[in-house]
Amino acid sequence: MAWQEQIRQNSEGNPSIGVLASEDTNPIGMAVGLHEQADKPEDRLAAMWISPDFRGKGIATSLIQKIAEWAGESGCEALVTCVNQKNSHTKVFYTKLGFKQVTDQACDEIDLRLLLR
Numbered sequence: 001m002a003w004q005e006q007i008r009q010n011s012e013g014n015p016s017i018g019v020l021a022s023e024d025t026n027p028i029g030m031a032v033g034l035h036e037q038a039d040k041p042e043d044r045l046a047a048m049w050i051s052p053d054f055r056g057k058g059i060a061t062s063l064i065q066k067i068a069e070w071a072g073e074s075g076c077e078a079l080v081t082c083v084n085q086k087n088s089h090t091k092v093f094y095t096k097l098g099f100k101q102v103t104d105q106a107c108d109e110i111d112l113r114l115l116l117r
């Protein structure tokens with residue numbers, strides 16, 4: 001899959017963390033944190049996904065909290081993620097968590113940033 005290959009390439013040689021939510025032994029959600037550039041005090045949140053039956057229960061929020069903790073421990077100042085403008089529901093979700101838009105409204109894919117301190 002394209003996103004898996006992208007994460008593999010971005011994380012190669014760089015620190016990263018994958019967090020998985022499960023019910024019993026079944027995976028029901030995931031998220032990935034990537035420290036892409038050594039000289040940039042920002043980590044990337046990627047591969048955010050919760051199984052449809054388990055949405056709206058705060059699972060994504062708790063996975064993002066884990067990644068934010070991991071990023072903060074290494075001195076990172078912000079988490080950045082990318083969302084498609086058409087995915088307005090997800091944009092609302094990130095905004096509720098405190099992410100703010102940092103790239104041009106005219107782009108299809110926009111970056112959102114959550115300050116960690």
Ligand SMILES: CC(C)(COP(=O)(O)OP(=O)(O)OC[C@H]1O[C@@H](n2cnc3c(N)ncnc32)[C@H](O)[C@@H]1OP(=O)(O)O)[C@@H](O)C(=O)NCCC(=O)NCCS
Pocket residue numbers: 048049050051054055056057058059060061062082083084087089090092093094096
């Ligand atoms: C977006 C997604 C990760 C949210 O996961 P979730 O576990 O349902 O989110 P949470 O339960 O932690 O929600 C946190 C808050 O955001 C709100 N929220 C979650 N999804 C929302 C949506 N689609 N639209 C509006 N608000 C939403 C919740 O109501 C909650 O608000 P509250 O605290 O006021 O009740 C999940 O819907 C998903 O996997 N979507 C498809 C994949 C995707 O879009 N990934 C992101 C790619 S950029």
